[in-house]
Structure formats: C-alpha cells, structure tokens
Amino acid sequence: MSEYGKLFPIPSAVPRDKSKINADTATMNDITREELNALLENHQLKADARLKEFEGRVADGLLKMDHSLQLLDKDLSGVRGLKGTIILNSVLSVIAIVGISIAVMAYGVANFDSGRDTSAALQEMKQQSFETRQLLEQVKAQQKAPHGNQ
Template sequence: MQPKTPDWMDIANEKVGPAGRPDLKAIRDTRWISPHTENMSDFSREELKAHLQNQDLKVDVRLKDFESKVSDGLTQMNHSLQLLEKDLSAFRGIKATILINSIVSVIAIVGIVIGVMAYGVSSFDSGRETSIIVQELKQQNAETRYLLEQIKAKQSQ
C-alpha cells in the first residue's frame, strides 16, 4: 500500500500534515474547541479599584527600586569624581610652577642679554678711553723726547 499523496488544499487548510497524515492538532482544534469564547465576566468597581491599587503598588515598588539604583549610581559617580579630583590636585601646583619657571626664565634671558650688551659697551668705551690714553702717552713721549733733545743740545754746547 502506498501512502496517500496529500491534497494541497487540505495542507493549506491545515487538516493534513506535509507527510500526508492527518494533522492531529488541526483536527483536535476544530473538533473540541468552540470557535466562540464565552463572555467575560464584568468586574465590579471594588475589584477594578483593588486591581488598579495593586498595579499602583507594583509601579511604586519598581519606581523606588529604580530611584535607589539611580541614587547608588550617583553616589558612586560622586565618589569617583572626588577620587579623580584628589588625583588631579597635584597637577594644579604643576601649572603654577611651570608658569613661574617660564617667567623666571624670560627674566634671566633678558638679564643675560643686558649683561652682554653692558659688557660690550664697557669694552667699547674702555677701548676708546685706551686709545685716548695711548695718544696722550705718545704726545707726552714726544714732548719728553723733545725736551731731552734740548737738554742734550744745551749740554753739548
């Protein structure tokens, strides 16, 4: 006996499974379950109020849990920020130190430049004064030689 080939309409209507055997679920669904549901019972006001209060309590509990988690998170963040601020407090002094060292370096460089210029000017002035002194000494030397020659000339006469 060969198995019966499935009728595609039966498969589409879910009465027969793809292997050609009857789909028990489809049969069970159509045989024992009524297509219509029974009418819902009406809630009384007290039942509805109690149900809504129960839901409100659940929401309040969830909200308090969420608030506590947020509060814990903010506390941890605040603690972390305090630790970070404590770690960075050492760097605040470094900024002032760098600024002061920069200013002192600029002042030292300006002082060195002024000192070199003063040394150059003093050397120039001393050179100029030296040349004046040398000229005066030459002139005195010439005068002394002239006087010596006159003295020698008088002595030889």
C-alpha cells in the same frame, strides 16, 4: 476584512506583564515591579556613588594641578624679568667694552705723545749739554788765558 487586515492581523487583547501560558518560564521566578524598581534604584545609587567618587578625584587632581601651577608661577616670577635683565646687561657690556677700548686707545695716544715729548726733551737736553760743554770749554780757555796775561 481588508487586505491589510489579512496580512497584519490586529491582536484582540494587549499582552500583559505576565503571560497566562507559563511553558517557557516555568523554572524562572517572576519579578514584581517593586523589585525591578528597587533593583534599578540600587544600580542608579551605585552609579551616582561612582560618579561622586570620580568627581572627587577630578576635583582633587585639579586642586593639586592648581597648587603646582601656583608654585611654578612663583618660580617663574623671577624669570619674567630675566629677558629685560639680559638685554640690559648686554647693553651695559657693550658700553663697557667700548669704554675700555676708548681708554686703551687714549692710553696709547698718551704714551705716544709722551714718547714724542720725551724725544723732544732728550733733544733739548742734548742741545743744552752741547751748549754747556761749549761754555765750559770757553771758561777753561778764559782761565788759561788770564794766567798767561798776568
């Protein structure tokens, strides 16, 4: 026999499921292969049922989440155009403010010109009034003069 064979002896027979010596298993019941297979199959069926239940819960959760996302998408559909609306309103507001400013300035210039025109008209009226007074005095003087000549 080689040294390997001395250190690691080869068993003469392969051990079986049941030991011939039942000293440490005397109080236990032996289980047959069929019982073991049935037990394992039962555990596998329970695990499959739990997995199916979990898959159902996940599917329900995803369905609810999809429904919520659709509702959110509907709610946000109005907000999508909001950016453009805000920009458009801002531009229109700036245009309106510039238009109002131009109108106020034009009104002020018109009033200034109107005041200048009024001042010129007032000067002209004073001049006409002065001329009318002179003519009136001349008429009075002429009326007094013919009375004296007659």
